[in-house]
Amino acid sequence: MDAKTGSISGGCPFTGDNDMRKLFGRTNRDWWPDSLDLGPLTQHGQTVDPMGEDYDYCEAFNALDYTSLKEDLKALMTDSQEWWPADYGHYGPFFIRMAWHAAGTYRTGDGRGGASSGQQRFAPLNSWPDNGNLDKARRLLWPIKKKYGKHISWADLFVLTGNMAIESMGGPVFGFGGGRKDVFEPETVYWGTEEEWVDEGVATRIIPDEGKALENPLAAIQMGLIYVNPEGPGGNPHDAEGMARDMRETFARMAMNDEETVALTAGGHAFGKCHGAKPADTFGKAPEGENLHTMGFGWLTDPEEIGKGHITTSGIEGAWTPNPTEWGNDYFRLLFKYEYELTESPAGAKQWTPIDPEEADMAPDARDPNKKVPTIMTTADMALKRDPEYRKISERFRDDQAALDDAFARAWFKLTHRDMGPKVRYLGPDVPSEDLIWQDPIPAGKEASPSAVADFKAKVLDSGLTVAELVRTAFASASTYRKSDHRGGANGAHIRFDEIKNWDVNDAAEIDKVLGKLDGLRGDMSMADAIVLAGAAAVEKAAKDGGFDIEVPVSTGRGDATEDQFDSESWEPLEPFADGFRNYLRTKATVKTEDMLIDRSDLLNLSVPEMTALLGGMRVLGAVSKHADHGDTIGVLTEKPGVLSNDFFVNLLDMGTAWEVVDESGDEEFVGRCRLKGEEKWRATRTDLVFGSNSQLRAVAEVYAEDGNEEKFARDFVKAWTKVMEADRFDLEYAKYHK
Template identity: 65%
Template sequence: MDAKTGDVGGCPVPHDGGVRALLGRTNKDWWPEMLATEILNPNGSTNPHGEDFDYAEAFNALDYNGLKADLTALMTDSQPWWPADYGHYGPFFIRMAWHAAGTYRTADGRGGANSGQQRFAPLDSWPDNGNLDKARRLLWPIKQKYGKNISWADLFILAGNVAIESMGGPVFGFGGGRADVFEPERDIYWGSEDKWVNQGVQTRIAPEHGFQQIEGPLAAIQMGLIYVNPEGPQGNPHDDAGMARDMKETFARMAMNDEETVALTAGGHTFGKAHGNGDPSTLGAAPAGSDLAAQGFGWVSGEAHGGIGEHTVTSGIEGAWTNVPNKWTENYFRLLLDYDYELVKSPAGANQWQPIDQKEEDMAPAAWDPNLKVPTMMTTADMQLKRDPAYRAISEKFRNDHEAFKDAFARAWFKLTHRDMGPKVRYLGPEVPAEDLIWQDPIPAGTMPSDADVKAVKDKIAASGLTVSQLIKAAWASASTYRKSDHRGGANGARVALAPQKDWDVNEPQLLAKVIDTLNGLRGSMSLADAIVLGGVVGLEKAGATNVPFTGGRGDATAEQTDADSFAVMEPEADAFRNYVGKKKLAVKTEEMMLDRASLLGLSVPEMVVLVGGLRVLGANHGERGHGHLTKRSGQLTNDFFVNLLDMTNVWKAVDGSGDEEYVATDRAGGHEAWRATRADLIFGSNAELRAVCEVYAEKGGEAKFAKDFVKAWTKVMNADRFDLAGSNAKASAASREPELAK
């Protein structure tokens, strides 16, 4: 690995399709010598606290004020092995918290601070996270003291909040509840590049090569970055248009608009400095590839002075943005807008911008010597807040109205660090803001219907003329939007009846509108959200299912409570559960998209298999598509999909001109057409692991098990967003805020 560029050379493992193409490079690809602990967890991570560990309960027993006091004391407790710049660790912890949260992306809800992933590869070793391993080690004595009562994930963000407060900055609030995981989340696609960020690597937006936007769900501009290359696109400091484009695209994919982007950039850069006052060629490997004796430390300098303090190299850029880097001030915009800047090189060779003829009082103290004055600097990214017309207007506004800037930064920081937590009911602790924010997807509290009301509405739905297929489609369209990554979507709120979801092609808008109009006329005082799910129950019972559970209590959101633009990115490009593929050409195979959707729903392999098989025979395919129906008993909950898929009397062949997306089965003896199917159907007979599960349901006596397992998996999806039913997290959250609510 080249210490200056982060270039690890070509990846030693071929990546030419399959699931690997979906997930991109693995940790083993980047660091072949890494210990493969996943061999001990073939069925997923094991929590050392035990399967019954209740983090919400543990958090609510936390000495919260004591923890904050200890964090405040840590801010100025400089350690000789990693000295605090300006005698204050605050800027360091702000960067740590920012980079823990900043991996979030709206397209699939993955990334973010929600599970403490910054402790693990690849994030712990990304070039953009250089030296944050030291920030985490500085926190260890506090984590050790408070133990299981505070997760690493919560501690990262709370440390950032305390850092801001300790330097006089504005904070909007804090919500705990981020439970730790104990291994890397291996189902996150971080990109397909075989090199980390460096000046010679093509960015993910390259119009000259036909790349008009970032690929798929990715949000950063290059592998190994949180957002953008601060020196400019591919290190070019003169590409202002490209720099502004990269900033707007990446921040938008992380749920930030232009005003939030300016507020975060300016507020974050009000504090601290960048580090490039040394020789980057002497730096050792990142944590994941470091020597055993380094004990997880990365980027260890080989220079005699140890590469700390005055000699620290991280990004390669050197200097503070403001003249008072350890306090919240109004100086960032003044220095940016009032001075002209010239391009210079840092001691480490990085491109940066320096004020021309800077006054001594506007210079910063040296981080290692308060008596020494040094020029401030701006990155190429900072310069866009001055050069881009839209960013400039916002910067001028904030410069002239500091209170507006403070409020905008506090809110944007809160959004940055909480965006992946889902609804506010999941938040824990005494500092949860009372205000409901649109990006939290607020839903009015629902009312639990009585048993009599449930029965009455069920009877009306059953007699309404709505078919099994129609009821199942509507319920699935509503509930299957849930994603475990950021806990958004789901049936609660009935947003399937609101824009944009009601108009998604995958939801068959005209048919969906008919079902919703009918249910609205039948539900009485029951919420529409409950009625849609109850309609699914009726559909299953009509199809022959028994003992289908239903738990009401959902609320109905309004259009005013729905950020339509935010939900628009959740529209499926493909949904194998409904045998749907949109018009857009997919970069990965249909069956890989199915795995991704199942993962976001939190499904196991058997749960995915049983749901697809059941939805096929129930008639849940998009439109009138008969592919994969594989039954003569349409609308009945049978195991026919599995029986007929595995029937060796038929032979399958791709349909000419379908691009290997459609297949036809013909009878081996007579040659007549028996069935039609898609890739998302045939993969269940082709893949050995999926076929093994299908065989269980196709075996003699398997139909009863299939029906039972389908109902269980269906109910899991219907209730995926019912955090009030999960018990501990939601209930403990409300209990932790009782004093505030009482006020």
């Protein structure tokens, strides 16, 4: 990891026990076995989304009375409710925390987490210790959500409320983009394998002395935290070096560099207070495990206490500044003005208190404005003073308010929009005009005419490039896409850049060869379009050679990103450790190779039939990785590679073939031998054989192997191929919303 840029290097994201739990983690049923199971109602493709297929959220958002919504949110900030009163008479800090924690789960390793689908409403996030009492923040918003209904999603409302909270307290806001569509069930995200939460004594995930690093794709330091343990690594407040290390690592994995980390920490802590008025054992269970009559509330105490204090969330008690509902520079002023001593909150949490503070530098009591209490700092706050690099940035912000204003506004915008993908997906009147490098900007392309497309395809097929070369290159370009944060894809032609082209899964020499040929044929067509069209031409030829006249649909108008628009370090986490579609595995991992295929298929937004058809087609087209340890023909179960046929499934399921492990492969490579004569017929990997061994995948594979389904397979492959090639065309999808 580069501490200055916040970039992390790639690596195996799958370490530990060799089972599915390592890939997908503990489920909600593991954590809360008595919770209601809706699984039987979601079988066979049944949806849990009540809005229906005709509902268009982007269209609904564009019809929102946006100004009135913002006015209602601003009014809510100071409309203190008896059932959950506002600290200092202002809900702003509470809502900032809600928005921050909704967005802060994002991680660069797989692009999952973040605010884009409103996941904070569901377990496990709604019951993480770090999200304590945010169930109340969401209920405070319910009357407004009810009022505006389908026109504002919970996901957008969380972020917009955070913005309005900052504005209402005089803080700087860079902008807001809407368009986050709600989901209605927990998403499958690997949050870790630990069986205890952070408040149950779980150690940090980084232990240098034991050679233990934070595994990919995780970003939080402990189970149940958004970022780091504010008391220190593993709760140790004296480990200053470890605290800075943990902050630098986890914020980097959430796409933040050192300056953004300091700005966010200081900016967020300019507002509000920590809550540790009573020990944690004085309140009840988290929302997901509470009794039915609590109606989704958790962390409850004696009803008589509600309204007198919010008891405990982090366990730390106190405000950071003497003006907890006003934006300013008191945070840095106090951090450097005083020496701090280690103390304990009423809940027993380790925190730091200024020595001999002046009365003017003390904070008002959250319930009694006439009472003064000492301010506090967490061990994480102290890292901004203790760590040399953080200190330089902190001192600059202390002395330059305008610099802090700008840095915080930009970092907050990045925090709350990082998982939305290209800027074209942002909706509303507050979208900033400035293009930001982390949005992966791409120049507008030019649509090609049908005649130009036909002429180009003909030239490609006459160029001497093979079907496998063209298919591999197009797939290498487009398959970088991941639905989690909408990054990657063919648009922009990032495959041209050495940092992507030289990924181990790719054959850089072959890509140079293909792109060189296409560059001489494309005329004024973008390279991004040329790559996809060339792949389409190859697939059409392969289908025709298989006896099927199938057109591969391609939308043109992609643009080519420039070097200045390409942030190579932020693309590092997109490099695949395994790509089952190209039969690629960097090295043997502790998670099964076929499990990694499922994970990659999920990121490509593929269904089981789409995954199956796409893989089978890639095999018979010979489009396997040349860099795989298995060689460049393994899994190509056909005598006529380059022809789009169902041979992969026919030969995989052939009862005349017996499969056995190749000894030196460690159960990654297999040889298929004739049952009668014993001679070798095929070589395959775990990724290939799972389509014959897994009962559900075999059922789909049998459909594609059946006599009479040859054309069905070819057409299903083309549909799956097209889905991958077109996955990132948000410029087309969202054009109607920007008119």
